[in-house]
Amino acid sequence: MLALTRKVGERIVIGDDIVVTVAGVKGDNIRITVDAPKEIKIYRGEIYDAIVAENLQAAVSNDLSGLNLLKGLNKK
Amino acid sequence: MKLQSTRLGELEIDEEQIIDFPRGIPGFPDEKAFVHIPYGEESPFSFLQSANEPNLTFLLVDPFAFFTDYEFELDDEAASELGVSSENPPQVFLIANVKGEIVDMTVNLLAPVILNPVNHRGRQIILEKKDYSIRHKLFSQGGE
Numbered sequence: 678m679l680a681l682t683r684k685v686g687e688r689i690v691i692g693d694d695i696v697v698t699v700a701g702v703k704g705d706n707i708r709i710t711v712d713a714p715k716e717i718k719i720y721r722g723e724i725y726d727a728i729v730a731e732n733l734q735a736a737v738s739n740d741l742s743g744l745n746l747l748k749g750l751n752k753k
Numbered sequence: 754m755k756l757q758s759t760r761l762g763e764l765e766i767d768e769e770q771i772i773d774f775p776r777g778i779p780g781f782p783d784e785k786a787f788v789h790i791p792y793g794e795e796s797p798f799s800f801l802q803s804a805n806e807p808n809l810t811f812l813l814v815d816p817f818a819f820f821t822d823y824e825f826e827l828d829d830e831a832a833s834e835l836g837v838s839s840e841n842p843p844q845v846f847l848i849a850n851v852k853g854e855i856v857d858m859t860v861n862l863l864a865p866v867i868l869n870p871v872n873h874r875g876r877q878i879i880l881e882k883k884d885y886s887i888r889h890k891l892f893s894q895g896g897e
Contacts, residue, residue, distance in 0.1 A: 715828070715829070715830050716830045718879075720879060724863075724879065725779065725879065727887050728779045728780075728861070728863070728864045728877075728879055728887065729779045729780040730780070731848070731850060731861055731864075731887050731888070732778060732779055732780035732781065732811075732848065732861075732864075732877075733780045734850055734852070735811055735812070735848050735849065735850040735851075735861070736780075736781070736808075736809055736810070736811060
């Protein structure tokens with residue numbers, strides 16, 4: 678892992694087409710802008726982690742016998 | 754071909770029913786093949802069963818059966834990867850999480866599963882919508 682120190686306004690270039698700029702610092706908050714091709718997905722780390730955690734939990738085989746109760750529930 | 758599912762038992766499926774998830778699913782990056790199994794003909798519920806891992810089954814919910822105003826814009830990149838368009842619309846599902854009672858189940862509004870029923874491709878996408886919850890109760894007020 679590479680760790681870099683940057684000042685406000687300075688940039689990091691990743692590969693040929695990703696540019697990360699430190700736009701500003703206010704207390705604990707660091708504002709970063711990312712210029713990247715559209716096919717590169719950018720997520721806040723905690724959101725992606727939360728989706729992963731939710732998927733892992735949803736995949737645990739639960740007792741779904743109660744789902745039979747919903748059998749009569751049809752699409753509108 | 755035959756497919757084993759811990760939840761659903763032995764399933765007899767056609768090879769062409771297998772849906773390709775080229776990116777896997779967040780949390781399961783190596784699971785790239787699933788089968789979509791309806792729960793009943795008119796049921797808003799269905800299952801997404803891994804073709805390789807019998808223990809991996811997701812319960813899916815048709816969002817539009819419960820949330821009439823559910824909407825999002827599929828970005829061009831995802832649409833072209835999946836091969837969907839307005840002429841060839843995708844199917845949209847939510848992954849349900851049942852931890853206790855069925856009536857308390859939650860659904861993930863923020864990360865719907867998109868399927869292309871024509872070319873059998875799928876992907877779970879993450880929306881940029883602040884008002885969509887990862888754990889939204891399916892039955893408000895504890896259900897009916």
